[in-house]
Amino acid sequence: MPARLDHTIVHCRDRFAAARFLTELIDAPEPKPFGPFASVPLANGVTLDYLDEQAESEIVSQHLAFLVSDEEFDEILGRIKERELLYWADPMHAEPQQINHHFGGRGVYVDDPDGHSLEFITHTYV
Template structure:
């Protein structure tokens, strides 16, 4: 039986600012406090638990699968906020989206430098 991801910790300079950045793009409810965390629930029972860290933040990559309509709404919010975005994880294609893996994708960085990828189709391997 494969394991199912339950939660992961996302280190942040300000846990609520980092978590609200994501919930704002998703148009999701504000994060809830849970012990030392600002918790962002996702589909399937997974939570992203933002934790304050005064040390160096090591950027993570968070890939979130969304519907076509959700993608359009997220991209509109990104543009409304004048956020930089990229079609690729290396930030070589600014202000563009990709059409990889039979879907669409876009990358943004949160206030702590974490790369958040929104994609409409899971990766297809050849």
């Protein structure tokens, strides 16, 4: 059996603020404390564990892509616009305030407060 991703750690300045940024966009339950983490379980069994970084440490940006339904995409994009967040159709931030239509789906990128790139797509690229 191939390995399955169980969880990953997302480094941030404020674990609950960073986790809430995501959960509010995707309309997920409040992050739960788990040891030093703010944990966000996702529908496919993967958990994102947000961890506070030391103040002097640099946070290396990660890219997290979420496969969502068309209805969820509309809701997420609506929340992005409602919050007046910057968003892009591409990971290089060359197409601001636009979405893409790759592989017959739709996609959008938004940066979280720590500079992590969150991508929401309605059709997998594979």
